[in-house]
Amino acid sequence: MTMFRYFPGHDGWSYHFAARIVNVCQMGGADFHRCHRVAERIAVGDGDSWFREWNAAGEEREATAAAELARGRPITAREAYLHAHNYFRTAQFFLPGSDPRKAAAYLRCVDCFHAALPFFDNPPERVTFPFEGSHLSGYYWRPLGAARQRHAAIAYLGGVDIISEELWFFAARQMLERGFGVLCFDGPGMGEPLRVRGVHARPDYEVAISAAVDYLVARPDVDAQKIALVGQSMGGYYGGRGAAMEPRLRAAILWGACYDMLDDIYDFWPAVRPQIEWVIGATSEADARDKLKAFTLKGVLKNAKCPVMVTHGEDDTLVAVQAAHKTYADLPEPKHLRIWTGAEGGGIHLMNDNRTDAVPYMLDWLREEVDRPRAATVFP
Incomplete structure (x- = not known):
């Protein structure tokens, strides 16, 4: 470590x-x-x-x-x-x-x-958006300056234990500095949906991500051709589903990969089992193992239509680094893999020992990919 x-x-x-x-x-x-x-x-x-x-x-x-x-x-x-x-x-x-x-x-x-x-210089909007007869909620931060008029936007979500408010301290501020609007939201199995309403995580997480993209597309200040996704930690699984199944995304970052939740987290890091069982609504270890069989990116990632960065620490003790290699192998081009080492800093989970280098590296790549000229997406 x-x-x-x-x-x-x-x-x-x-x-x-x-x-x-x-x-x-x-x-x-x-x-x-x-x-x-x-x-x-x-x-x-x-x-x-x-x-x-x-x-x-x-x-x-x-x-x-x-x-x-x-x-x-x-x-x-x-x-x-x-x-x-x-x-x-x-x-x-x-x-x-x-x-x-x-x-x-x-x-x-x-x-x-x-x-x-x-009392923030640039306070966010507290937002809700429809989701399967109910809603999801979060915060929308608009960029400063001229970019406020019509801007690229990021749908940003965490993982097994990260709440939407905490995302401000992870990377939301740096996203704003690069001209992105940022939707930090809690999906099923996170924050308010889990703790207040008992809404558990689900394997087809692209449904929640598509609801977030619907919200962004409907905003008049967002350029619907420049919507990106960042999923971190177990959000590497959620984001992988989104990148593969949501065609309106311009680019995506899987900040910490998770190819198969059973192999890459549940069995790799036994200490997290009670948390995962709570998040997915399992009543026992046997029930968790049965439910987690569906939480896999196998056979899904080949459908990705946007550039995807996969980034991981080589010494990650929470999620196996093999998850990054498996995720990257299944993705079509264009794709980018960055494994951070302990020697350079960034070897642990989410490169938390070197966010100073890792966060700019990811977000500069994302800004360049979002701005790269491509044929416009035609929405139904």
Whole structure:
């Protein structure tokens, strides 16, 4: 594992601290030194201690934000609300889906994110769009400057444990800087659909992605000929389905591949099994194995009509790097494979040990592919 193990003997905790919390600090969503103090108070291996300390940190920042806002200091309040959001998100992370504290902390983290939004320089729209008699929801961020008039757009989604709000701290800001509008949304098995409405993940994820593309095409400020897709982590599976089955996409990035969920995640990283079982609505390991047989890209990727980048860390301990090679092999041209090494940085899951290089690499490729002249797509 090419990163610092903050909690020796607990790679899941160490990964979350180094990859998720420290990277969020770099993007203004937390304070490293406060996080260090919180981590020092946690009894290693005690899940209740993890929840208790991060939840307390969230409560302290939430109270600070409210007090600063009452004093007429919105920028200070925004920062504190964003920190509270991430501390509440971190608190609930390792709780089982059946624990009522998980949903409560999730709702609190979303409330803090919403409280911060009015004080952004470029606040997003909170959006919903139709999905099979109900809806999906997320945020639409418009680019700054002249690109606001009519712009390319990205449908952006996470994976097994990433919520749409967190995508702001992963890459949404860098997408905006490159002139993209960005739809960060929660699909089935994610965020609000899972935690509030019990909507589980499904193998035919292209249905949810097509609903997001429908939303983007209908926006008058979006250039319908320049819609791209980015799926990260288990979103590498979801995005693979979308790239293969949604013909309106101009280009796609699978940021962390997942060719077969049973082989590449469930059996490769046993610690994640309870989370995946919750996400797909399985009642047991046997039920999960049966359901996961359908979560495969085998025989699907050959239908892709747009350029696809597959990118992965060679030392990924969460999703097997072989998933990237299998995904790439099944894709038709044009396609691009980038495996990041530990020596250069970027060897771990989602290149979280070197987002500084990996995110620009991906998004610059995407911008160039979206802008490359091609015959216009005729929509039915």
